[in-house]
Amino acid sequence: MKFIASALVLIILLMMIKMAMPLVIKSIVINWFESQGLTTQIGEIDLSLLEAGVSINNISGKDEGGRGFVLGQMSLSWQWRAILDRRIIIDGFEIQSLQLDAILSENRLTNIAGLNVTRADKVATQITTESPTQSWGIRFGNSKALDVNVCIKQVNHSGQLSLDHCVQLEHLVWNGIVDYSTYDKKVSDPWVIEGSLELGGLLIHNNLRNRPFLQIESIVVDNVAIKSLSTIGVNAVRVKNLSILQKQPNNSVSKAPVFSFDTLDLRTIQLLALNDLRVGVIELKALSIYLRLTQEGWSDVDAWLKEHDSDTQLSNQQVASGGFRFLVNEFIATSNKDIIFLDERYQSPFTVALKDVKWVVKKISNQAIQQDSSASLAFAIGSHGYVELEASGAWSANQPTITGKGKLVGLDLKMMTPLTRQYLQHTINSGQLDSDVKFNVEKGLVNSVVHFSVNQLVLTTLNAKEAKAFSSEFDFPLNASLSLLRDRDNSIHLDVPVSGRFDNPSFDFEQAIVAAVSKAVVEAVINYYTPYGLVFAAESLVDLANSLKLEPILFNSASVELTSNHVEQLAVISKLMAARPSIHITLCGISNQKDKEKLFRKPLKSKFQQVHNEQGLLVSKKQLVLLNKIATERSAHIKKFLIKKRGVEARRIVECLPRYEPEGVASVNITI
Template structure:
């Protein structure tokens, strides 16, 4: 019956429409109430954990794949343990058909998280991790390994893509306490972390990652207990990071404005260098790291704008050392306690095939420069020393840990306090068991006055003024040191320490350093000394500073001997006994009763005149000695009378006059050779009638 069928069709359509409307209303009600349900469930779950939580807003749009959470706050005992201002996740559903999860946006703004360790219990966001994990249910049985392998082989890889990832205003704090005492409290925050291009993760038998670029900005770590900054970083930027199987590659990594360990505000020069270490920029190019070998290869690493503060206080302590010790202790307090029941893992033996060996590191080029400076402040000596190494430049080429005999080239240069410079060029084998290196170094125009406090202890002389120029050739082969140093000292003057300036128990050294320097000084007020140093640096008693001090004194003495021996220098042993007046030359001998100079004596005086004219600061004393042979010649005696010589006053005066004539003849001959009169000093005549030696005139400085 046609009419009946038509009526049934209309009823069926009406019932179907009502059913669809009912389903739509139910779904609408579900999606309308779902955010409220989620908020209620989240707050209830936190309440069960003893945490007062509030979730202000939840938005779920399943059709467009959008989830948004806002205004999450969690307190435990009135203390903030978790805060999330805004979380947005946008997912594209269609790529799931191709075994691909595409997250078009993942952004977090205003996240704070607290981690705590209280009496060896770990807490995260106010949750006791041990209790939380213990209520996670039974662990499911592990699947059959063969079946799992077959499933992995047959399954196509799953791909996760994140088109945009943005984290902004992120903060976290970690603290540790025991028996109510806070042991460590650190806070970290950064302004933003952005991945502007698609991040791709391929989940297969081996996970692979492709990251075109990422940037972290304004990172800071602070130690809350002393209220001091531990680290500040302007930005980190990386480009072309790839992880494929066991290999990680990175095209470029750069850091800007790095500052490490803030100095206490009360310390000296804190306004000049507020951090113990700072860097304007760090650049790394073309890195490849293999987890399998393991091996790391880097093309280049560069540091720019380095600032380092080396500070020793008045107690002889480096203020940075207590900071580092406290940092190590607090970090140990934050780490989970070691399980005493764990068995130690066996160490790999590189000599056994199949076992992993030590990390192999290669670095083709390393450079340091672009305004790098090192500040040296030593308050442990008096007067305190402040020095600045400016424009520090260092280039290193060819580092390879797998080739211990390979020579790594080094080129170093620095400006010392703006007015002098130092440079070094050579090679080193940094990975041999014993030290092996060789380099040539040069120091030009260095003001010696600031290093006087360090010289005093080894030489027991203090520097009054002067510049140092030095050329060094250094070689160390299998810990055997060989140094040749050529020192050129300009307008360099020292004076011995007084008794009250010497440390307790120290005595003045025998070597008259100041005198030796004057003896070596030329007409341009310049001193040249060669100092050889050798020794075994592996000897625990070896001290380079002490050795240099001893060798310096010996080198000065040897230089004096070498220089003055051609002029008739004698009795050097008495010269190093402490008195400049005992540095003597061969005397001028005269025939008895004669005051005339021989041709040989005139030639020797010509040589001495050359010495005196070249060393204007030098003076010689000529001291005549009249002996019994002069008296016997005057009296016409061939042998000494048994009763001795009996002389009248007039005869004695004649002998003294003869001695004076000899010294005057010597001085006149020297003055004729353009020697200044003040450089020739004549002594009183000594009459020694008990001596039968040939009469003479002594020469001494």
């Protein structure tokens, strides 16, 4: 009977406690929140002492400004027996329908759910000062958060709202354990974490710009294993359907994101000593990019960077000071979606579209080490073009050594107009580029050659004044110079050498590209025209384009007739003009003292007589007319031969005024 009576008393006490505890919990919670300045309401509280669980419904708290939180339901289950061992074991934790407000302010205070709390750095300082003699442990089991909505605002120094984001989360599920215990003195680190995490339906909305900032369908972190903070391992991470930075919509741009992909997989992840990250494989699939360049810059990206400029500077400083290292064994990116760059800086906007992208990089590291890495990149560009590049070497070293090759086929050059406008002062009306690239970097020094084949290139100057200024600055009359290299099929072949320091901070793209192309054109012209009898070529492209001289056609004294030697020489010149249909030639006939002597008198017998007989060098008007006639007939015979016998168009041959040069050579000078 005593046992039964004791049992009844215990049951009655438990029932009284069960009935009283919800009221006590509600009173304690309400009083605490009200002491913090929040008006609080709490719905039903269901407490189970035997099953060690509690469920609270409809909790809300608001401050005078209307900020705070609303929680639809929270449930918690634990183990009583663990308390005897000074351990708190939470088997399960779940929240549903949480709405939370947070305000960040420049005075280093954070308001979360209507509560003013100290920032994390101060909290961390307080935690580290707690007594080390406490030996309680805690184990946290499976957890779940459903329908979470957190709105964050930040005010700058001037009191203006600089950040207004709302974060929506459909579900966050943790299946595993988080254990903290100081019992085992043999273990230096008390943390143990094992399990998997799944996040779904994440949306971050930018209220200031009234469009989504980030959307993610799901993130799955599989098999997290942390038995010590010095070694953190993750089997795999998968991110599905991510999109970031939705563009500002207008008449030509829809509400598509700047950056998105279908899946991102990270496999075999290790974090050592919290500063050394190692990843086995990173694989990115179905990448899509849409970048729009305007006069103000990369519109959507720049606008976001401006909003987060202070955060970016802080994070950069933290990364620089932390000495963080990373190594990725292999990175693979593939995409069958468009990667689009839209340039709206000029009157005729143009679009560069990359498709069928495949990018593979092996051994990626941020450490200056002599470790060989390799990379390959292939993609289609425009309607018919494609690019293939591959390289290998120790490019992370202080003095990198890299070798590589690549080719570009069928690139529509109209997309390069912004570069030619800026650096060459010309617009590309039409043209197609093929290129073979071989590059070599030896201990930081670049020594490479790029071969260009340009087909059907048509350039027009922006205006005469700018074109003249460009030619004067760089000694580079572009159209005139390139016309010397045009083949019969209107193609241009050019080898452009590239040299210099790989990491030179003073590298000037404008100076480098113009200097390299200018030098390459000069060398190509000289190399091409030398077999055709080139006898003079200036170093300057300005002079080169106006005075490229071939070997003259020599005549016997007082003769205007063409010989077999002349025919052979003119055949070579006509072959050149057939191969270079854009060039014109100028014929200048010359007569000399020997022509005069042959026509009018006997030659002087000695050099002394030739030097001192001034009367012998004088030419009368009648004699000059005849000498100029001979010079004119010489150039006329050559022009007639090239037109009648070799099929050269008359418009491509210009005759200059005849000249009498006593000390000159009886000839016809030919200038391109």
